[in-house]
Amino acid sequence: MSTVVGTRPALTWAVHLAVLFLVALWTLPTFGILVSSLRDKDQLALSGWWTALGPAERNVVARAAPPEEASQEGDRWVLKGNVFQGGGKATAFGISSRAPSAYDVGSTVELQGGGTLTLDADGNYTIAYARQPEAGRGQRIFVTSVEPPRFTTENYENVLFSEGLGKSFINTMTVTIPATVIPILIAAYAAYALAWMEFPGRALLLAAIVGLLVVPLQMSLIPLLRLYNDVGIGKSYIGIWLAHTGFGLPLAIYLLRNYMAGLPREIIESAKVDGASDFEIFRKIILPLSFPALASFAIFQFLWVWNDLLVATVFLGNNEEQLVLTGRLRELLGSRGGNWEILTASAFIAIVVPILVFFAMQRYLVRGLLAGSVKGG
Amino acid sequence: MAISSTATSSPAGSSGPGGFFITLAIALIVMIAGIVVSVACAVAVFAALNTVLPDIMLIQAVLVMILGVAACFGYFWGSNRILDTIYPPRGRNIADNINKANGIRPWLFLGPAVVILGIYLVYPVINSIILSFHGPDGNRWIGGANYAWLARDTAFRESMRNNILWLFVVPAAATFFGLIAAALTDRIGWGNLAKSLIFMPMAISFVGASVIWKFIYDYRAEGAEQIGLLNAVVTFFGGEPQAWITLPFWNNFFLMVILIWIQTGFAMVILSAALRGIPEETVEAAIIDGASPFQIFYKIKVPQIWGTIAVVWTTITILVLKVFDIVLAMTNGQWGSQVLANYMFDWMFRGLDFGRASTIALVIMVMVTPIMIWNIREARKDMK
Numbered sequence: 001m002s003t004v005v006g007t008r009p010a011l012t013w014a015v016h017l018a019v020l021f022l023v024a025l026w027t028l029p030t031f032g033i034l035v036s037s038l039r040d041k042d043q044l045a046l047s048g049w050w051t052a053l054g055p056a057e058r059n060v061v062a063r064a065a066p067p068e069e070a071s072q073e074g075d076r077w078v079l080k081g082n083v084f085q086g087g088g089k090a091t092a093f094g095i096s097s098r099a100p101s102a103y104d105v106g107s108t109v110e111l112q113g114g115g116t117l118t119l120d121a122d123g124n125y126t127i128a129y130a131r132q133p134e135a136g137r138g139q140r141i142f143v144t145s146v147e148p149p150r151f152t153t154e155n156y157e158n159v160l161f162s163e164g165l166g167k168s169f170i171n172t173m174t175v176t177i178p179a180t181v182i183p184i185l186i187a188a189y190a191a192y193a194l195a196w197m198e199f200p201g202r203a204l205l206l207a208a209i210v211g212l213l214v215v216p217l218q219m220s221l222i223p224l225l226r227l228y229n230d231v232g233i234g235k236s237y238i239g240i241w242l243a244h245t246g247f248g249l250p251l252a253i254y255l256l257r258n259y260m261a262g263l264p265r266e267i268i269e270s271a272k273v274d275g276a277s278d279f280e281i282f283r284k285i286i287l288p289l290s291f292p293a294l295a296s297f298a299i300f301q302f303l304w305v306w307n308d309l310l311v312a313t314v315f316l317g318n319n320e321e322q323l324v325l326t327g328r329l330r331e332l333l334g335s336r337g338g339n340w341e342i343l344t345a346s347a348f349i350a351i352v353v354p355i356l357v358f359f360a361m362q363r364y365l366v367r368g369l370l371a372g373s374v375k376g377g
Numbered sequence: 378m379a380i381s382s383t384a385t386s387s388p389a390g391s392s393g394p395g396g397f398f399i400t401l402a403i404a405l406i407v408m409i410a411g412i413v414v415s416v417a418c419a420v421a422v423f424a425a426l427n428t429v430l431p432d433i434m435l436i437q438a439v440l441v442m443i444l445g446v447a448a449c450f451g452y453f454w455g456s457n458r459i460l461d462t463i464y465p466p467r468g469r470n471i472a473d474n475i476n477k478a479n480g481i482r483p484w485l486f487l488g489p490a491v492v493i494l495g496i497y498l499v500y501p502v503i504n505s506i507i508l509s510f511h512g513p514d515g516n517r518w519i520g521g522a523n524y525a526w527l528a529r530d531t532a533f534r535e536s537m538r539n540n541i542l543w544l545f546v547v548p549a550a551a552t553f554f555g556l557i558a559a560a561l562t563d564r565i566g567w568g569n570l571a572k573s574l575i576f577m578p579m580a581i582s583f584v585g586a587s588v589i590w591k592f593i594y595d596y597r598a599e600g601a602e603q604i605g606l607l608n609a610v611v612t613f614f615g616g617e618p619q620a621w622i623t624l625p626f627w628n629n630f631f632l633m634v635i636l637i638w639i640q641t642g643f644a645m646v647i648l649s650a651a652l653r654g655i656p657e658e659t660v661e662a663a664i665i666d667g668a669s670p671f672q673i674f675y676k677i678k679v680p681q682i683w684g685t686i687a688v689v690w691t692t693i694t695i696l697v698l699k700v701f702d703i704v705l706a707m708t709n710g711q712w713g714s715q716v717l718a719n720y721m722f723d724w725m726f727r728g729l730d731f732g733r734a735s736t737i738a739l740v741i742m743v744m745v746t747p748i749m750i751w752n753i754r755e756a757r758k759d760m761k
Contacts, residue, residue, distance in 0.1 A: 015565055022558055032593070185446070190486060190491075193484075199483040205491075207757060210756040215502065216699050216718075218737075218742075221738070222508060224501060226731070238441075307581070307582030314725075326582050329706075330705065330706050333584075340604070343591075346588075366646050370646075370647060
């Protein structure tokens with residue numbers, strides 16, 4: 001395989017380049033979100049994230065102080081101030097919106113109502129009048145400025161504390177952890193019974209579980225919603241934990257049973273000869289040996305529950321108290337559609353935990369996928 | 378359903394069909410006892426601690442979390458204890474007791490799983506079929522009116538068309554890219570790193586991916602500087618910027634890209650394992666015969682992994698049938714991009730018509746059924 005390619009250097013290069021291209025396509029979108037979420041929000045709104053490291057050109061509209069504030073200097077009346085709030089470097093300026101960069105910095109311009117305007121590169125303006133001006137609105141000044149790239153964590157502070165992402169983060173945690181642990185426990189016992197205990201109807205139960213693997217979630221929503229309302233569970237954490245447990249169980253049982261059925265028969269039989277009960281065999285032998293399969297399912301279920309929107313929307317409330325990360329993100333997409341500094345930071349907060357889990361536990365995820373790639377979403 | 382079907386069709390364990398029902402009945406009683414005791418304990422502890430602990434949401438959540446897990450453990454431990462008390466594995470009837478306990482124990486182990494599967498997956502299928510013959514509130518029988526409505530509804534037809542488009546494009550594209558990525562990354566030193574990175578979108582939620590791609594598709598009027606990558610590339614090459622997700626018909630493909638982006642890693646991982654499992658001899662024989670790398674790939678390797686390709690394909694197909702989050706977040710079905718799952722959600726939450734929503738859900742179910750049957754047959758073959 002590799003020897004074939006090894007004989008043709010040109011082909012090897014092509015392979016490297018092709019893979020590089022694929023990797024770029026698959027990582028750049030996420031990278032773009034990360035970079036954007038760290039940029040200053042004014043810069044983010046005006047230029048693409050790929051220009052983030054270069055200086056940003058920006059048009060500022062400032063209004064000078066009103067004429068009545070002019071103070072007398074010799075025989076002139078003078079107004080002074082700065083057009084920038086945060087600092088910057090002016091390259092050009094103008095006094096009408098039709099020609100916002102008509103003049104170079106340093107030049108002096110005649111104003112319509114009398115008086116002259118001068119602007120220097122640091123943004124300091126001087127308006128001079130020959131006699132005391134009448135009261136009125138301040139002169140508008142259009143400035144083209146070049147700013148150094150600005151990076152900030154302000155967007156994150158903003159979304160975490162004032163857009164409610166922090167609260168949603170905790171809600172998602174509250175949903176995810178029990179919804180991951182409970183099905184593992186229930187499935188592990190069931191999988192052991194299906195793998196190692198003799199009882200009538202075993203084959204049928206197994207077939208049923210394989211069938212249930214692909215039942216679409218959409219089927220369950222309305223009947224369960226009605227059931228929950230009748231029973232009085234309503235929209236509660238208990239309800240959503242059980243729902244996720246139910247939807248995750250077929251995959252959990254299927255994965256764990258296949259793994260447990262592959263464990264060597266001798267271990268279990270010798271334990272039985274020594275007088276161990278099924279309960280003890282399960283707890284002391286099977287459970288520790290099945291760790292890889294348990295981890296596989298745990299990471300599946302974790303990712304699935306953390307990333308779920310549908311089940312959370314249906315079985316948890318849509319209010320401030322119960323909104324999970326995915327729900328919040330969707331809501332922000334609607335209400336803050338153009339505010340990319342909020343959306344990118346929120347999206348990154350929502351995806352960072354699963355991505356960390358993914359990289360830390362990738363081995364188990366791959367193993368689980370290979371063992372039972374039947375379930376969709 | 379699972380319990381009853383096994384009960385009617387299987388020969389009972391030791392003492393005829395009657396004995397099997399007795400076994401199940403005792404198992405049921407012990408199970409209920411176990412559940413009641415463990416849940417009661419958990420609730421009691423919660424109530425007791427709740428009076429002491431400060432009223433902070435996070436602490437309560439952690440407490441409920443721990444107690445829920447503890448109650449689960451408690452059930453399995455407790456129900457086993459109850460069983461051992463009823464049939465103690467000692468004394469005069471030891472052999473008989475152990476036999477009886479062994480007949481019951483599997484059902485104690487399976488009990489919670491079977492009950493939960495029954496409530497959360499089996500009952501809803503039956504209930505949905507019933508609901509599809511009922512009116513908006515789910516109480517008034519209206520016969521086949523929902524189906525008649527569905528047959529005439531233009532939005533439903535649009536959803537079907539889009540779903541079929543998705544079905545053709547997404548599994549094919551994801552499998553294709555996955556196969557290419559698997560074949561290429563297996564040949565180079567940093568292949569594993571590349572695989573990790575291509576696989577990563579798997580960990581991102583559909584909503585998160587929607588934000589990521591909406592940013593790429595972002596549109597500014599012509600002349601303004603584009604901050605969306607796609608429009609920036611288009612204008613760089615002299616094209617006109619477009620509001621991609623509002624272009625009827627074509628926007629479907631821009632949404633599909635998101636799912637393909639997510640699923641390619643999955644296809645790659647599975648196919649890469651399959652490629653590595655191909656016997657060396659077949660490849661070596663081809664090399665000796667002078668086959669080019671492309672010939673080896675398409676004529677020797679791919680035919681040997683058709684089975685795996687089929688598995689990947691069907692898995693992604695199932696996912697596509699249920700695609701919902703992406704459409705909801707990107708367009709909410711506007712501009713001709715509706716799909717079945719989102720249309721169902723629409724009728725459930727905005728239309729508030731449970732009958733119609735159930736009918737649409739059933740359509741999705743019917744589309745999944747062939748794959749379900751195929752899966753069961755494959756699985757039964759494996760287990761024999």
